[in-house]
Amino acid sequence: xxxxxxxxxxxxxxxxxxxxxxxxxxxxxxxxxxxxxxxxxxxxxxxxxxxxxxxxxxxxxxxxxxxxxxxxxxxxxxxxxxxxxxxxxxxxxxxxxxxxxxxxxxxxxxxxxxxxxxxxxxxxxxxxxxxxxxxxxxxxxxxxxxxxxxxxxxxxxxxxxxxxxxxxxxxxxxxxxxxxxxxxxxxxxxxxxxx
Numbered sequence: 092x093x094x095x096x097x098x099x100x101x102x103x104x105x106x107x108x109x110x111x112x113x114x115x116x117x118x119x120x121x122x123x124x125x126x127x128x129x130x131x132x133x134x135x136x137x138x139x140x141x142x143x144x145x146x147x148x149x150x151x152x153x154x155x156x157x158x159x160x161x162x163x164x165x166x167x168x169x170x171x172x173x174x175x176x177x178x179x180x181x182x183x184x185x186x187x188x189x190x191x192x193x194x195x196x197x198x199x200x201x202x203x204x205x206x207x208x209x210x211x212x213x214x215x216x217x218x219x220x221x222x223x224x225x226x227x228x229x230x231x232x233x234x235x236x237x238x239x240x241x242x243x244x245x246x247x248x249x250x251x252x253x254x255x256x257x258x259x260x261x262x263x264x265x266x267x268x269x270x271x272x273x274x275x276x277x278x279x280x281x282x283x284x285x286x
Contacts, residue, residue: 106151113158120233127235131227138284146223149188166202168195172212187215193228194267198260225271240272
């Protein structure tokens, strides 16, 4: 696993630099998605409070595992998190959010990687942070635009096919995704935060 950078990503700005270096040129659409997810995370900052920077940093880094230089298992949450851990590039909470974003454990099962993912990167025990990243990822199109989770799930199914590993995963994850989105919306409504 070879990456373009770091010692440590200590700020959101450094996370942007790393993600841009990994994604912008070779995976421009993935970079646009990443930027849209990060923009959404910034909007959630008033809801998340002191952990807003953790959420935005994870949002910026959540898809770096797609970068060709980081591919090891071919499972982007695990490859990205391993890279961040190997180069000490982010806070443990950020690394664990990247590893487990958008119900990655369910996809890991489809890939026979659940034990590795769960053993190396336990789920974060902060439901609002976890749900916040799911919300941002699953309400952002591949081009970085806002969308409804139903449309996002449908787009993923049409892109990969219902019988593919990702298709099987996203169908299994859909109820959990909708629940996460609903919890974030309810928390935002209760706090008076506009999404």
